[in-house]
Amino acid sequence: xxxxxLLWTLWIIGTLALAGVAGARIFVxxxxxxxxxxxxxxxxxxxxxxCETCHTSKPFASTTKxxxxxxxxxxxxxxxxxxxxxxxxxKKKFTPPxxxxxxxxxxxxxxxxxHSEHLPEVTLAGMVTIQGDYCVACHSEGEQDxxxxxxxxxxxxxxxxxxxxxxxxxxxxxLYEDFLVKHADSPWIAEDPVHAAxxxxxQRPKPDADAIRTYLAALPPAPEPHPQDxxxxxxxxxxxxxxxxxxxxxCHAPKSETAEEIAANWVESPDPQEICSSCHKAEAKTFRxxxxxxxxxxxxxxxxxxxxxxxxxxWKADKELLAQLDAYLSDATPPPLMSTAEARVPLHAEAMGQxxxxxxxHGPHKVDVVKAQVESCTSCHADDHSMAYEGSxxxxxxxxxxxxxxxxxSGVTCATCHMPKEETSKGVVSNxxxxxxxxxxxxxxxxxxxxCHGLRFAIDALADPDLVANNFAGQPSRTIESVDWAVxxxxxxxxxxxQ
Numbered sequence: 001x002x003x004x005x006l007l008w009t010l011w012i013i014g015t016l017a018l019a020g021v022a023g024a025r026i027f028v029x030x031x032x033x034x035x036x037x038x039x040x041x042x043x044x045x046x047x048x049x050x051c052e053t054c055h056t057s058k059p060f061a062s063t064t065k066x067x068x069x070x071x072x073x074x075x076x077x078x079x080x081x082x083x084x085x086x087x088x089x090x091k092k093k094f095t096p097p098x099x100x101x102x103x104x105x106x107x108x109x110x111x112x113x114x115h116s117e118h119l120p121e122v123t124l125a126g127m128v129t130i131q132g133d134y135c136v137a138c139h140s141e142g143e144q145d146x147x148x149x150x151x152x153x154x155x156x157x158x159x160x161x162x163x164x165x166x167x168x169x170x171x172x173x174x175l176y177e178d179f180l181v182k183h184a185d186s187p188w189i190a191e192d193p194v195h196a197a198x199x200x201x202x203q204r205p206k207p208d209a210d211a212i213r214t215y216l217a218a219l220p221p222a223p224e225p226h227p228q229d230x231x232x233x234x235x236x237x238x239x240x241x242x243x244x245x246x247x248x249x250x251c252h253a254p255k256s257e258t259a260e261e262i263a264a265n266w267v268e269s270p271d272p273q274e275i276c277s278s279c280h281k282a283e284a285k286t287f288r289x290x291x292x293x294x295x296x297x298x299x300x301x302x303x304x305x306x307x308x309x310x311x312x313x314x315w316k317a318d319k320e321l322l323a324q325l326d327a328y329l330s331d332a333t334p335p336p337l338m339s340t341a342e343a344r345v346p347l348h349a350e351a352m353g354q355x356x357x358x359x360x361x362h363g364p365h366k367v368d369v370v371k372a373q374v375e376s377c378t379s380c381h382a383d384d385h386s387m388a389y390e391g392s393x394x395x396x397x398x399x400x401x402x403x404x405x406x407x408x409x410s411g412v413t414c415a416t417c418h419m420p421k422e423e424t425s426k427g428v429v430s431n432x433x434x435x436x437x438x439x440x441x442x443x444x445x446x447x448x449x450x451x452c453h454g455l456r457f458a459i460d461a462l463a464d465p466d467l468v469a470n471n472f473a474g475q476p477s478r479t480i481e482s483v484d485w486a487v488x489x490x491x492x493x494x495x496x497x498x499q
Contacts, residue, residue, distance in 0.1 A: 031332035038118035041127050043291045043435070045344065049334045052301030054117070067110060074111040076299050077289065081436065085171035085443075105137035106130070114169075126439055133158035135167075152485040164463030165442065165480030174445035174455070180486035186454035193452035197421035199409025201428040202369065202401075204240065212237045235366035251275045251364075273337075276358040282429040290433035292356045295338050303331040340380060351380040373413035374398070388471035389414065395471075412452075420448050441468070456483050 001009070022035075032051055040048045047053045057069045075082075082090070093099070094108035107113045116129040123129050136158035139146045146153045161167050167175060207215070215237050221228070228248075236242055241250075249256055253265040254275065273296060277284030287293035294300075306325040310317050317325070337355040340347055354360055361376035362368075378386055389395050398411030415421075418434045437444035441462045449458035460476035461467055467476055 033332070036118065039120045040117060041120065041123050042344075043294050044117060046291070046294045046334060046338055046342065047300065049332050050301035052304070053299065054301075067112065071110045071112060073299075074115070077297065080289070082170060085173060087170050088172050089169055102138050106134050131159070132162065135161040150485070150489065152481070152489070164440075165459040166482050168440050168442060171440070171443055174442055174450075174459075175482065177486040177490045180455065180483045181490050183450070183455035184483050184487050186450075186456070188454045188457040190452050190454075194407060194409040195412070195416055195421075195448070195451045196409060197423050197428055198416055199407065200423055201421050201430075202408035204243070207238055215242070232365050235363070239365065239367040241365075241367075246279070254278070272358040272364065280358075282424075282426075283432045286436070287358075287432035290435045292338060292434060293432070295334055295336060300334070303333045346382040347380050348382045354380075369413075370402070373415035373419075377414035377418075384469040385471055386414070388469065388473065392471040392473050417444055417448050420444075422447070459483065 031049070033049060036048060039045070044054075054070055054073045055066075056073060057066045061069070089108055091109055094102070099108075103109070114130050114134065115127045117127075119129050124132065138144055139161075140158065143149075147156070162169065165175070173179075212234060216233055236248075241247075249262045249266075251270050252267055253262040254270075256262045256265045273284075288297045306322050307317075310322065310325075335355075337357060339356070340351050340354045362372050374389070378389060381387075394412035394416075397406065398413055400406040401408065401411035415430065418438065419430050419432055420437065421428050421430045437448060442459070445455065445458045445462070449462070453461070457476070459480045459482070460478060461472060463480050464476045464478055467474060
């Protein structure tokens with residue numbers, strides 16, 4: 001063999017070996033982050049190690065199959081949000097044959113038409129990855145030409161459709177014409193500005209120190225060898241847990257009844273995700289949908305299994321070889337909990353390195369609404385909006401409520417807007433998906449802002465980025481004309497209209 005032939009042989013062998021290692025990383029197990037085609041967006045960066053969360057297709061599946069499968073996974077996480085929004089542009093609107101003429105322009109049958117991942121260089125707000133004038137594809141011709149049937153739109157360009165206060169592609173609950181007309185004349189601030197669900201949650205009477213001492217004295221002694229800590233017991237006795245007869249053993253030794261069972265099964269530091277969610281199911285469900293809790297989502301991709309992969313390719317390997325493969329390739333998985341160290345938003349330096357669980361924001365024994373609704377947020381977040389909360393008009397109302405100068409529900413906390421409460425048949429629950437009303441911010445108009453403010457003021461305020469940044473210290477500097485346009489175009493709806 002000549003020297004040239006030897007070098008070519010070595011080069012081919014080396015190339016095949018590297019290709020084999022890369023193929024194993026992609027198609028068997030192992031850390032595949034090196035193969036990311038581009039940075040993931042927003043909350044998705046928490047999932048980028050678990051590729052199978054979104055990429056569920058089998059290897060070598062057709063492009064059509066891959067596209068359909070990826071779009072199914074979008075709905076897996078976002079279906080509840082779209083249902084609640086009464087989606088303005090659902091998939092079913094674009095599937096009839098008469099809509100085929102639009103598929104080449106903007107194919108509304110697929111989420112990825114407008115929201116393609118791994119394209120940070122073209123990703124706009126809301127993870128939109130197409131040009132901002134996408135509305136022109138359908139609303140510029142024939143009966144759908146908005147410039148013809150809406151005089152107010154005649155001189156507008158199509159890249160202004162999604163401007164703040166005008167239209168959202170999916171969620172227009174506070175922006176559709178009948179609603180704008182009905183609430184066009186509402187005052188800028190309500191006569192009785194109170195968030196009703198928050199008021200209901202805060203009206204539970206708090207026991208005084210004497211009542212707590214009397215209550216604790218009547219309790220049986222704590223099971224050995226777990227003596228009762230006086231400070232913890234005092235905090236617990238004034239909490240909703242005590243009022244609901246949820247004692248120490250309920251969390252530290254669940255399903256144990258006798259003193260002997262409690263002593264034998266006692267867990268000093270129970271897993272808050274497991275224990276808290278066993279009772280607070282609604283809060284746990286919504287927590288998994290937000291950025292703080294995405295890592296606990298039940299549909300998160302599981303680690304690749306060498307046994308499963310080798311079976312799929314028709315290779316029957318013995319247990320010892322499979323164990324060696326798993327140990328060698330070591331499939332990477334996301335940490336079980338989100339950490340502040342991974343955040344892509346401004347945070348205080350002292351907040352770095354915390355894992356986000358229920359007890360990160362809530363004391364395990366004490367119900368402290370100041371900590372849970374304000375301090376837990378402002379002690380971590382260092383963006384302009386969060387930093388401007390203290391001293392803002394909303395903060396002043398909260399201070400007045402805490403002082404007893406205003407009724408429950410009058411104060412506006414971080415949680416009031418970003419984790420709003422709602423009354424259900426089972427009582428008041430808090431939406432722990434802190435992103436649910438965040439983007440686009442018009443989503444918070446109906447469930448939050450309009451408890452205290454008029455529609456016009458809410459739209460104008462949320463459309464003013466400077467006012468948002470300073471936490472609404474002042475008046476809106478711009479006026480959104482959509483309310484006036486709607487009033488001129490639509491008659492006042494009769495009673496019973498969809499409001």
